[in-house]
Amino acid sequence: MEKKEYTLYNDTVMDHFLNPRNMGDVEAADGVGEVGAAACGDIMKISLKIRDGKIEDARFKTFGCGSAIASSSMATELIKGRTLEEAKNFSNQEVVDALGGLPPVKIHCSVLAEEALKAAIEDYEAKQSTVEKSAAVAA
Amino acid sequence: MDKRSVYLDHQTTTPVLEEALQAMLPYFREAYGSPSSLHRFGLEVREGLATAREQLAALINAESPDDLIFTSGGTEASNLAIKGFAEANSKRKGNHFVVAATEHPSVLNSIEFMTKHGFDVTQVPVDNVGRIKPEDVRAAITEKTLLVCVHLVNHDIGTIQPVREIGKICAEKNVSLYCDALAAAGWLPIDVQELGVHLLSFSPHRFYGPKGIGVLYRNRKARVTSLIHGGVQENGRRAGTENVPAIIGAGVAAEIALREMPQRIALVAALQKRLYDGLFTNIDYLKLNGPVPGPERVCNQLNLSTEFIEGEGQLLLLDHSGIAVASGSSCVSKSLKVSHVLSAIHLDHALAQGNIIMSLGKDNTNEDVDYVIEKFPEIVKKLRNMSPMWKEFEEGVIDSVIAPTGRGKSFTQHAADLSGKPAH
Numbered sequence A: 001m002e003k004k005e006y007t008l009y010n011d012t013v014m015d016h017f018l019n020p021r022n023m024g025d026v027e028a029a030d031g032v033g034e035v036g037a038a039a040c041g042d043i044m045k046i047s048l049k050i051r052d053g054k055i056e057d058a059r060f061k062t063f064g065c066g067s068a069i070a071s072s073s074m075a076t077e078l079i080k081g082r083t084l085e086e087a088k089n090f091s092n093q094e095v096v097d098a099l100g101g102l103p104p105v106k107i108h109c110s111v112l113a114e115e116a117l118k119a120a121i122e123d124y125e126a127k128q129s130t131v132e133k134s135a136a137v138a139a
Numbered sequence B: 001m002d003k004r005s006v007y008l009d010h011q012t013t014t015p016v017l018e019e020a021l022q023a024m025l026p027y028f029r030e031a032y033g034s035p036s037s038l039h040r041f042g043l044e045v046r047e048g049l050a051t052a053r054e055q056l057a058a059l060i061n062a063e064s065p066d067d068l069i070f071t072s073g074g075t076e077a078s079n080l081a082i083k084g085f086a087e088a089n090s091k092r093k094g095n096h097f098v099v100a101a102t103e104h105p106s107v108l109n110s111i112e113f114m115t116k117h118g119f120d121v122t123q124v125p126v127d128n129v130g131r132i133k134p135e136d137v138r139a140a141i142t143e144k145t146l147l148v149c150v151h152l153v154n155h156d157i158g159t160i161q162p163v164r165e166i167g168k169i170c171a172e173k174n175v176s177l178y179c180d181a182l183a184a185a186g187w188l189p190i191d192v193q194e195l196g197v198h199l200l201s202f203s204p205h206r207f208y209g210p211k212g213i214g215v216l217y218r219n220r221k222a223r224v225t226s227l228i229h230g231g232v233q234e235n236g237r238r239a240g241t242e243n244v245p246a247i248i249g250a251g252v253a254a255e256i257a258l259r260e261m262p263q264r265i266a267l268v269a270a271l272q273k274r275l276y277d278g279l280f281t282n283i284d285y286l287k288l289n290g291p292v293p294g295p296e297r298v299c300n301q302l303n304l305s306t307e308f309i310e311g312e313g314q315l316l317l318l319d320h321s322g323i324a325v326a327s328g329s330s331c332v333s334k335s336l337k338v339s340h341v342l343s344a345i346h347l348d349h350a351l352a353q354g355n356i357i358m359s360l361g362k363d364n365t366n367e368d369v370d371y372v373i374e375k376f377p378e379i380v381k382k383l384r385n386m387s388p389m390w391k392e393f394e395e396g397v398i399d400s401v402i403a404p405t406g407r408g409k410s411f412t413q414h415a416a417d418l419s420g421k422p423a424h
């Protein structure tokens, strides 16, 4: 038999799984989102550094399968440099496309990335409004 | 150590023995007749099948080679044992099954199918290492019980079951006993007469025979009705032209398995012990599922849960290092459910997610095992670095299930809080 390399996922997914980009936690993050997948019970955390309404840095940590790790790696790559408004419209389909596709049963892993990102933005906005409120109270 | 290729999934399937392959080859192009034919081409093959039947009967000490029915595999053999037995006997005997909660899916799903056709089932629980209590089986048997179904070795966590004691109870109660020996055959001596089973199934590709052939033993007292209808092959219990080359190969694999069993068991048990000791010395927050290596566990596998990380990632990174394993994590299963065996032993969801199964074979070496002992801790470290749980554990937000510190909530609780749904 010819010796071919067989891997469970395509090359792009395998690359992001084996060499994840942006793995870790943003120091003194402006927003942190941690979400769980109802389907399989896995967990993803995304932390953001936000400057002038733009995502300056994004990092992830994931307890989950290969495609969850690859999805979080890809999602953080994609959103860096985007404005908050753009990031709020971010969809898991973008991750799936950028990864060159995921098996149907693994689509929910990319949804986890979308949800973690949105949770991080919400966290940032919630903190902002308390900052504004306390500023208002102080004034 | 240089990258090696280490196959540690022998519980799923094994390579075909050279001797078995060589015995099979003539049956593709030279002795290609059908055993049902009356001419010399057929008669020659008939003789080959008779030999294979004897070899396979010897492996389990069946009373007679005629007690064996060849099927397409272990799954068909379980289906035949359950549905074929029910079809043949339910009118006289009853419509109730007793089954262990940790049976192979081919057993559980066959019974589930029967419950849609007027049958009832009582599932017998297992303890935290997967053991069935014979007294629980006794308590589950009713006047309507048709068949008790228990496995000899658990396919997932390696527990060896007290089948002989269960056999005695079934004899006392005059109930038939079916034993799934899929994970046992070739790795544990089997004597159907001593076990007191009426039906027993196994699959030769688990002990270096080919795929595409399964065996159902049924003694004189156990009648089964064919599920596959057609000609009168296998004495009318399984229609269809026999998979001759596979049966021939299975016979040779069985003969060699029987002859070499003491050496195989000694070798593989030593590897199992080496792997167990090495991994537990080098990895913290690691748990063995099922009994410790020894008389209560099959010699060829370890079922492990590594805390704070998920199983598919471990499987993929091991594969990337050349090591092939299996996993019972929900992320690995097509149904996104953790292994039902791990649920049945009440393993915490987080630990079930971190599950992998390493199963050894007769061709593995000490070097293979040492390679795994070197690589696996690196992989665990890499995945823990990536896992939010690990840091949250270090910070005291969540606690370890394996070695609780008393700080923080359980991972399972944490996961349920985050997903808004209890983990299964």
Ligand code: FES
Pocket (backbone or CB within 6 Å): A037, A040, A041, A042, A063, A064, A065, A066, A067, A068, A106, A108, A109, B330, B331, B332
């Ligand atoms: S995160 Fe569990 S299946 Fe992908």
